[in-house]
Amino acid sequence: MIEIKDIKKSFDDKEVLKGISATFKSGSCNMIIGGSGSGKTTLIKCMVGLHEVDSGEVLYDDRDFTKLNFEDRIPIRKEIGMLFQGSALFDSLSVQDNVMFALNMFTDMGHSEKLDRVNFCLNRVNLENVNKKFPAELSGGMKKRVGIARAIAMNPKYLYCDEPNSGLDPKTSIVIDNLIQEITDEFNITTIVNTHDMNSVMEIGDNIVFLHQGQKWWEGSNKEIKHTDNPELNEFVFASKHFKEMQK
Amino acid sequence: MLFYHLGKYVLLMKAALKRPEKWSFYWKEIAREMVSIGVGSLGIISIISIFMGAVTSVQTAFQLISNLISSSVIGQITRDNSILELSPTIGALVLAGKTGSNIASQIGTMRVTEQIDALEVMGVNSPGYLIFPKIIAGVTMIPLLVIISITLSIVGGGVAGVLSGALSQTDYITGVQAEFNNTILVAGMVKSFIYAFIITSVSAYQGFYTSGGALEVGESSTRAVVVSCILILCADYIVAQLLL
Numbered sequence: 001m002i003e004i005k006d007i008k009k010s011f012d013d014k015e016v017l018k019g020i021s022a023t024f025k026s027g028s029c030n031m032i033i034g035g036s037g038s039g040k041t042t043l044i045k046c047m048v049g050l051h052e053v054d055s056g057e058v059l060y061d062d063r064d065f066t067k068l069n070f071e072d073r074i075p076i077r078k079e080i081g082m083l084f085q086g087s088a089l090f091d092s093l094s095v096q097d098n099v100m101f102a103l104n105m106f107t108d109m110g111h112s113e114k115l116d117r118v119n120f121c122l123n124r125v126n127l128e129n130v131n132k133k134f135p136a137e138l139s140g141g142m143k144k145r146v147g148i149a150r151a152i153a154m155n156p157k158y159l160y161c162d163e164p165n166s167g168l169d170p171k172t173s174i175v176i177d178n179l180i181q182e183i184t185d186e187f188n189i190t191t192i193v194n195t196h197d198m199n200s201v202m203e204i205g206d207n208i209v210f211l212h213q214g215q216k217w218w219e220g221s222n223k224e225i226k227h228t229d230n231p232e233l234n235e236f237v238f239a240s241k242h243f244k245e246m247q248k
Numbered sequence: 249m250l251f252y253h254l255g256k257y258v259l260l261m262k263a264a265l266k267r268p269e270k271w272s273f274y275w276k277e278i279a280r281e282m283v284s285i286g287v288g289s290l291g292i293i294s295i296i297s298i299f300m301g302a303v304t305s306v307q308t309a310f311q312l313i314s315n316l317i318s319s320s321v322i323g324q325i326t327r328d329n330s331i332l333e334l335s336p337t338i339g340a341l342v343l344a345g346k347t348g349s350n351i352a353s354q355i356g357t358m359r360v361t362e363q364i365d366a367l368e369v370m371g372v373n374s375p376g377y378l379i380f381p382k383i384i385a386g387v388t389m390i391p392l393l394v395i396i397s398i399t400l401s402i403v404g405g406g407v408a409g410v411l412s413g414a415l416s417q418t419d420y421i422t423g424v425q426a427e428f429n430n431t432i433l434v435a436g437m438v439k440s441f442i443y444a445f446i447i448t449s450v451s452a453y454q455g456f457y458t459s460g461g462a463l464e465v466g467e468s469s470t471r472a473v474v475v476s477c478i479l480i481l482c483a484d485y486i487v488a489q490l491l492l
Contacts, residue, residue, distance in 0.1 A: 048369050070373070077371030088362040102370050104273055160369075 001026050002047070002158060002190050007056035009039075009046055016042045018214040019056070026157075027188040029181055029204045033196060034211035035236055040194045043211065044160055047192070048080060049073055060158065078106060081151030081189075085163040087143040089135040095122070095146050096131035102154045121149040125179055141172035148179060152187070159184065161193040165200055173197065177204050198237060201225070210236065257453050264379035264452070269372065277381035285347050285382070285448075286389030293393050294400055296342055300334045301326055301401030302408030309414030319415035323423020326405035331436045335397035337484050340443035343390060344476035348451035351382055352472035355455030356465040364456070379452040383445065390444035391437055398436070435491040442483050450476045 002024040009017040016039045024030040034040050045051040047058050049065060058065040060076050068076070089098050099118045103109055109117070122130065125145040135143060144164060151159055161180060165173040181204040184191040195201065201208060202222050210218040210233050218225075218233045225237060268274040304326045312321060355378055358364050367374040406420045415423075451472035458468040 045365075050365050050368060074371040077369060080369060082366065082369045084362045084366060086361055088366040090363055090366075091357075091361075105270055105370070105372055154370075 001061055002192070003057075003059040003062075004043075004047065005057040005059070007043065007046055007058070008054045009042055009051060010054055016214050017046065017053075020211070020214075020216050021056075022209050022216060022219065024190050024192055024207065026190045027184065028190070028206040029184050030190070030192045030207045030209065031201050031205040032192060032194045032209050032211060033198075033201055033236070034217075035196070038211040039214045040196075040211055041162065044162055044192065044194050048082060048160060049077070078102075078154055079157040080160065081154065081156035081158070082160040083144065083147045083151050083162065083164055085166055087135070087140075087147040089143060089146055089150070091135055093134075094131065095127075095133050095135070095138070098135070098146060099150045099153050101150065106154070117153060118149075121153050122146075124152065124183070125149045126175075140167050141169075141175065144168065144172075144176050145179070148176075148183070152183060155187070156189060159189045159191045161191065161195075163195055163197075164193060165195065165197045170199070173199065174203070180204060198240075201237075212236075256457065257449075260375055260379070260453055260456060261449060263373060264375040264383065264449075266373055266376050266380075268376055268380065274377075274381060277377070278384050281381045281385030282389050284350075285343075285385050286392060289343055289346055289389075289393060290396070292342060292346060293339055293397050296338065297330075297335060297397040297400035298404035298407075300338060300397075301330055301404030301406075304329050304334065304401075305405035305409040305420075306412055306414065309409060309412065318419070318423075320419040320423035320426065322409055322415050323406065323420040324426050325423075326409075327402055327424045327428075328432055330398050330401035330405070332432045333484075335394050335401055336436045336439040336443060337480065339394055339397045340390070340440070340447065340480050341477055343393070343443075344447050344451075344480060345473050347386070348447045348472045348476045349469040351448060351451035352455040352458075353465055353469040355379075355452055356458035356468040359456065359458045360461055360465060375452075375456065379449070379456070382452055383448045386444040386448035387441055390447070391440040394436065394440040431492065435487060438491060439484065439487050442487065443480050446479045446483060447476050450479060 005021050007017050007020045008015070020043060032040050032043060042051060046053045053066050056066065060079070063076060065073060065076055090101065093101065096118055099121055100114050103114045103117060118131070122128070125148050127142065127145050127149065130138070130142065138146065164176050164180060168176065177200045180191060180193065183189060193200065205222040208220055208222060208225055209216055212232050218228060218230045220228065225233070228234060305322055308322045308325045358378070364374050364378070367377060402424060406417065409415050409420050410417050454468045454472035454475065458464050
């Protein structure tokens with residue numbers, strides 16, 4: 001379980017996060033949604049320690065991440081997997097070495113054991129015969145899947161996905177969404193997805209947090225979101241003609 | 249502003265030179281960087297070294313030849329210039345352009361494509377993983393390149409001097425062997441170590457703090473070369489003042 005309490009973050013004089021609190025349960029897909037500039041990415045970066053919070057707490061199973069120094073954060077970081085918006089695969093390494101990276105760095109596993117783990121992760125995201133390929137040789141969807149494989153290589157307890165569907169066609173988006181959902185259920189991971197793709201939200205969002213102007217504006221499930229009377233959320237969710245008609 | 253960057257640079261170097269998480273993993277990176285910096289720069293260093301020596305020899309012959317001065321002096325001047333200034337300093341300026349821009353753009357691209365963020369989320373000391381192997385590879389391979397450059401420069405000077413008819417091969421070899429002072433070799437090698445550290449660390453610093461996109465990566469790369477060149481020339485003066 002991940003709990004955030006009164007997270008505040010400013011850049012120069014601009015307050016981006018104005019005291020956000022939320023709880024993200026284990027084994028559930030938690031979606032953070034909001035318009036551009038609402039603070040979604042900043043919130044995720046604060047949660048994984050890429051930005052330092054100005055005040056507030058980020059608790060990973062009651063361990064306050066914000067109070068720890070770099071060395072003490074490492075054990076928690078080993079429990080975190082993250083899929084980045086642009087996949088962020090290491091260009092100079094093959095797919096196999098990308099997925100094996102954390103295993104090489106942090107474990108004493110033998111090569112064959114690591115290879116088995118890599119193959120398991122790649123098979124889990126439905127990728128075969130790509131071990132020796134380099135990121136430049138992969139399509140956008142394949143890169144995302146390798147990104148997921150890398151994120152789950154260390155058997156994480158917490159999985160972050162930053163805009164997992166950006167730049168993907170609708171069909172591939174569904175494949176990625178389903179993968180995230182399946183992995184969350186299968187390994188009982190606390191998954192947090194930062195997205196503005198409403199299809200994903202409706203499909204896999206067990207718990208949805210809507211950010212607006214740096215504040216938590218609304219929280220609920222994907223069933224509740226369809227019937228909300230929150231005007232800002234309605235404006236965001238039913239922005240497209242298609243969804244507007246669906247709402248009517 | 250200067251102190252702001254100096255402070256950030258010192259903190260980055262402190263993080264980069266921390267004890268690696270896993271030596272076996274870092275050795276592979278160091279070996280890879282050694283190939284990239286050392287073997288990858290051998291061609292250009294060889295070419296400029298031969299021509300540096302040749303030009304020094306021919307121009308010295310043009311300026312100094314008179315009946316009062318032995319022509320073997322050309323060999324001596326070419327040797328001393330190659331060891332003390334041409335190979336370490338000109339070589340370092342060329343390497344700042346080649347290796348420095350490469351390091352800055354490589355790390356800068358990793359920054360803007362979130363690859364450094366990915367390392368940090370995993371719990372990897374990103375300055376250590378990205379910068380430490382480059383510094384180690386630089387301070388081992390650049391002095392070796394300078395030694396090769398000195399040799400080629402002296403050979404190039406001899407070939408050019410003999411071909412231009414300024415002096416005989418025997419005179420050149422006599423000049424190269426005459427009155428050798430160890431201090432110039434020590435100064436040349438000290439310079440090469442310092443330049444190697446400047447090129448790798450300054451370029452890594454510029455790349456590491458890149459923010460934005462492709463345009464900013466290019467700017468970081470240019471800044472890495474410019475700052476490295478200026479610092480190399482400053483260090484050149486300081487070392488000369490201290491050691492000679």
